[in-house]
Amino acid sequence: MKNVLKGILGLVAALTAILLFNAYNLDGVRPLGSPAKLMNINIQKAVDRLSGGVNIPTISQMNSAKIDYTQFLDFNRYLRREFPKVFNTLESYTINKHSLILKWSGAQPLKKPILLMAHMDVVPIDEQSLDQWTFPPFSGTADEEIIWGRGTMDDKGSLFAIMESVDQLIANGHQPAQTIYIAFGHDEEIGGNEGAKKSAEYFRKNGIDFDFILDEGGGITSGKSFGIEKAVAFVAVSEKGYMTLELVAKGTGGHSSMPGKETTIGILANAITKLQENPLPARLGGATKHMFKAIGAEMKLLPRIIMGNQWLFEGLIERIFSSSPAGSAVIRTTTAPTIISGGIKDNVIPAQAMAMVNFRIIPGDTPESIVDMVREIVDDPRVEIKHPEGQFGRKPAPVSDPTSDQFKFLSRNIYDVFPSAVVVPGISPGGTDTKHFLDLSPNIYRFSGIGRTDDSDLKRVHGIDERIGIKAYEKGIQFYIHLIESLGQNQKL
Ligand SMILES: [Zn+2]
Missing domain, CATH: 3.40.630.10 (Zn peptidases)
Incomplete structure (x- = not known):
């Protein structure tokens, strides 16, 4: 029993040492010497x-x-x-x-x-x-x-x-x-x-x-x-890439007195809801990793330990950053429905409804990989997903x-x-x-x-x-x- 306890204590000590080592190994940009004298100007x-x-x-x-x-x-x-x-x-x-x-x-x-x-x-x-x-x-x-x-x-x-x-x-x-x-x-x-x-x-x-x-x-x-x-x-x-996708729901239109279970507007709304409820995956590599290192080096002990040990706290960092729009934009490709249209008269079910969704692409994703992910999330063959005419998006x-x-x-x-x-x-x-x-x-x-x-x-x-x-x-x-x-x-x- 004593040996097991010793073993556990040893592991805890080793883990603490690793966490602290990584926390203090964060390399912020710390210039040496005093700042230069600046020129006077008019x-x-x-x-x-x-x-x-x-x-x-x-x-x-x-x-x-x-x-x-x-x-x-x-x-x-x-x-x-x-x-x-x-x-x-x-x-x-x-x-x-x-x-x-x-x-x-x-x-x-x-x-x-x-x-x-x-x-x-x-x-x-x-x-x-x-x-x-x-x-x-x-x-x-x-x-x-x-x-x-x-x-x-x-x-x-x-x-x-x-x-x-x-x-x-x-x-x-x-x-x-x-x-x-x-x-x-x-x-x-x-x-x-x-x-x-x-x-x-x-x-x-x-x-x-x-x-x-x-x-x-x-x-x-x-x-x-x-x-x-x-x-x-x-x-x-680096700067994020840019892409807009057009989502088109097609179905049979008709009189609004006898609607089917779902109208094109309902189908489209459902697709948009799915996209909003399933943000694209966080990517903590590349420029974002460098950012975490630099700000982590300036933080107090506890957050510094978290930032210095992404291997252990990735999920926690993701959750913290996802909780604000600015934070979320730093770690993932963002999803923003920006235009929606469909229908011309209050008593007619439209045969088609359309939405535009704008994505700001993080390094690690590409316009192609996002189209694939969007198809998977929407998962509805009645919703066509396509590039607006002539716009294929820009890589980060x-x-x-x-x-x-x-x-x-x-x-x-x-x-x-x-x-x-x-x-x-x-x-x-x-x-x-x-x-x-x-x-x-x-x-x-x-x-x-x-x-x-x-x-x-x-x-x-x-x-x-x-x-x-x-x-x-x-x-x-x-x-x-x-x-x-x-x-x-x-x-x-
Ligand atoms: Zn400008």
């Missing part, structure tokens, strides 16, 4: 230039016949007028009339260039919400602390921060070590097929690929949403390795400008223009160096009262300056 001038850029309504519309391209011509002219030094020093190429590529030749031409990206277009304003804006959305009003207007966060803030950083560095006589390309698309909000896609073709045709690519997405967030106290610098190293982006030198370089730069934030790699739920560049670099990062004023800012992207803080904008500019200055220096964490 922020008032920068604010004025961004305000002027917000003032030009470069609105993307799903119906391309409605797009006012004169605004894009205006915007391009505005950039040339406001940043003469940049256009005199860098080579510039207009792509498909409105998108822009700039090239700043580096001192070490044998090194692979880097690519900085942003987009010029913005989403339309919902007319119903116009009176809820504090200032007219395209006024670009700046008060003491805030620059207001459509596009400040998404994505003219980053676009102008890149321009300001290059302008400032040229004024200081700086030449980058590596060649820097800059690509500004003009239709990111409607898929990037006319802008970013054409720019990517230009690079491909000229045999140019990149050491790393930095585009919008991610950013500095308050740590609360990740279960840690510190601010998080979220760098998306490959995961850029967060242990690469390029990721460490970016992390070091983030630490220098935002020393209190923890760098966390992860997956972006939304898409960016980088989807057209996936073959042009293995290291694609989606991160914005313009921090939020508070948590309400997330809702303002594509919403009402979009804004950025002037202090945050200044830091955003300093972030790009520091990043460009650091190229070629073998920075270590």
